[in-house]
Amino acid sequence: MAKENESYKELESRRSPESLKRLYLENLKLTKKAIKESTGKDNLIIQTIKSIEDLKVGANKLAKRLREWYELYNPEFSRSISDHRKFSQLIISKSRSELLKEIGLKEAESMGADIDKKDIDAILLLAVQIITFYDTKEKLEEYLDNAMEQFCPNTNALAGSLIAAKLLEQAGSFEKLMGMPSSTIQLLGAEKALFRHLKTGARCPKYGIILQHPVVAKSKDKAKAARMLADKISIAVKVDYFKGEFIGDKLRKGIEDKLK
Amino acid sequence: MRKSRIFEVFEQKKGKKLIIYTKNLVHGKKVYGEDLVTEDGVEYREWTPFRSKLAAAIMKGYLNIGIRKGDIILYLGASSGTTPSHVSDIVGKDGFVFALDFAPRVVRELVYLCEERKNIAPILADANKPETYADKLSLVDVVYMDIAQKNQAEIFLKNCRRFLKKDGYALIAVKARSIDVTKKPRQLFEIVRKEIEKELVIIDYKILDPFEKDHCMFMCKKK
Numbered sequence: 277m278a279k280e281n282e283s284y285k286e287l288e289s290r291r292s293p294e295s296l297k298r299l300y301l302e303n304l305k306l307t308k309k310a311i312k313e314s315t316g317k318d319n320l321i322i323q324t325i326k327s328i329e330d331l332k333v334g335a336n337k338l339a340k341r342l343r344e345w346y347e348l349y350n351p352e353f354s355r356s357i358s359d360h361r362k363f364s365q366l367i368i369s370k371s372r373s374e375l376l377k378e379i380g381l382k383e384a385e386s387m388g389a390d391i392d393k394k395d396i397d398a399i400l401l402l403a404v405q406i407i408t409f410y411d412t413k414e415k416l417e418e419y420l421d422n423a424m425e426q427f428c429p430n431t432n433a434l435a436g437s438l439i440a441a442k443l444l445e446q447a448g449s450f451e452k453l454m455g456m457p458s459s460t461i462q463l464l465g466a467e468k469a470l471f472r473h474l475k476t477g478a479r480c481p482k483y484g485i486i487l488q489h490p491v492v493a494k495s496k497d498k499a500k501a502a503r504m505l506a507d508k509i510s511i512a513v514k515v516d517y518f519k520g521e522f523i524g525d526k527l528r529k530g531i532e533d534k535l536k
Numbered sequence: 537m538r539k540s541r542i543f544e545v546f547e548q549k550k551g552k553k554l555i556i557y558t559k560n561l562v563h564g565k566k567v568y569g570e571d572l573v574t575e576d577g578v579e580y581r582e583w584t585p586f587r588s589k590l591a592a593a594i595m596k597g598y599l600n601i602g603i604r605k606g607d608i609i610l611y612l613g614a615s616s617g618t619t620p621s622h623v624s625d626i627v628g629k630d631g632f633v634f635a636l637d638f639a640p641r642v643v644r645e646l647v648y649l650c651e652e653r654k655n656i657a658p659i660l661a662d663a664n665k666p667e668t669y670a671d672k673l674s675l676v677d678v679v680y681m682d683i684a685q686k687n688q689a690e691i692f693l694k695n696c697r698r699f700l701k702k703d704g705y706a707l708i709a710v711k712a713r714s715i716d717v718t719k720k721p722r723q724l725f726e727i728v729r730k731e732i733e734k735e736l737v738i739i740d741y742k743i744l745d746p747f748e749k750d751h752c753m754f755m756c757k758k759k
């Protein structure tokens with residue numbers, strides 16, 4: 277009680293204009309420092325996986341635009357190839373007649389309009405940009421692979437760098453992921469469906485992001501596979517958090533054998 | 537522009553709609569894209585109930601928010617400072633706001649606001665751990681809390697016990713969804729009310745619909 281009284285007096289004494297001014301300056305300084313120190317490797321990993329996803333969406337959107345544009349000039353070739361990246365590379369490196377020849381057509385038979393070189397060059401500018409989107413995405417995936425292997429080797433070995441990073445992203449931080457029960461990890465990425473289930477009694481979702489993992493995707497009983505994988509991931513995350521020894525391969529092999 | 541029934545809050549009609557404002561403490565600066573209105577050389581910032589639960593409570597008929605010019609406020613869950621900026625306008629340059637939040641990303645924005653407004657101090661801390669920031673603030677006239685956490689009532693009481701002066705006011709915004717999505721909001725609000733009433737006197741209560749779905753705000757006083 278005496279101590280409480282004392283701290284009350286102390287708190288009261290800080291209400292003076294001079295004290296408030298001092299607290300303003302101190303808090304500003306301390307808070308800036310605390311923000312600086314709050315950034316961990318997990319923040320960098322989360323921004324990386326978000327960028328990879330954005331690049332994927334962006335490249336896809338631009339590639340669809342590129343095709344619409346380029347098809348005015350050479351529709352038959354665009355139709356013959358579905359891979360956006362290869363398509364972008366080929367239309368830059370080869371002429372229309374070469375490309376048509378590859379699919380057994382003559383220029384004279386094409387529905388494509390004959391447009392000026394300037395017009396074609398404008399289209400190819402966009403193709404160049406799209407290729408750099410795909411290249412950047414690939415480089416970031418390599419960076420992510422390395423970063424994950426160092427940051428959380430067990431989770432990485434078990435789930436793969438993309439899925440592990442997406443789990444981190446959904447959880448918000450490594451610490452939060454660490455504190456989650458495996459049943460929550462199993463449903464990360466399915467929050468909307470889960471909310472609908474709780475509110476309206478709709479079907480309860482059985483898996484979120486981890487459905488993308490081959491052992492779940494290929495399994496006949498996906499719900500069971502998802503539960504098993506989530507259990508193992510939750511162990512791997514804890515081992516990584518406390519910097520335990522490497523058991524990622526063992527965990528992965530264990531689950532692959534059981535689900536064969 | 538005329539005075540509203542709330543201290544330092546102003547109002548005027550725009551067509552049929554009533555709009556509330558606070559006097560801008562930092563001339564010419566917007567905080568979150570709100571409209572600025574100048575009348576008789578005084579600049580006012582529009583305070584929209586769709587962006588701020590405190591504005592929503594005023595629009596829903598709060599007669600008093602307990603915050604006056606010159607007051608010292610502890611604001612828990614300050615985020616990037618939307619509502620805190622209006623509280624800073626109300627208390628004015630002789631008042632003070634301790635604005636606390638535990639998410640570094642939003643506190644980064646809050647720091648910029650505090651650099652512009654010398655009456656707000658940022659604190660990066662967990663409201664559930666008062667011992668970690670007790671040395672960073674003073675006794676306060678008002679505690680305001682908006683943190684959307686499951687155990688928010690407990691956190692609220694803990695802070696009021698420690699930092700709120702006797703007879704001081706305390707406001708808490710309650711989000712039903714963050715407590716339990718399966719129960720009816722009104723039911724949950726009653727549970728929160730009972731918990732708060734163990735230590736504080738509740739003097740006003742408003743549901744914030746339609747501005748904020750399934751939210752309410754309690755205004756309390758320390759015995």
Ligand SMILES: C[S@@+](CC[C@H](N)C(=O)[O-])C[C@H]1O[C@@H](n2cnc3c(N)ncnc32)[C@H](O)[C@@H]1O
Nearest residue numbers: 613614615618619637638639662663664682683
């Ligand atoms: C709904 S927002 C507040 C919006 C703000 N009051 C406004 O009107 O401008 C809730 C905030 O509470 C913060 N928060 C949640 N739990 C917290 C805790 N235990 N300690 C500190 N801040 C917390 C979140 O980071 C978030 O920024």
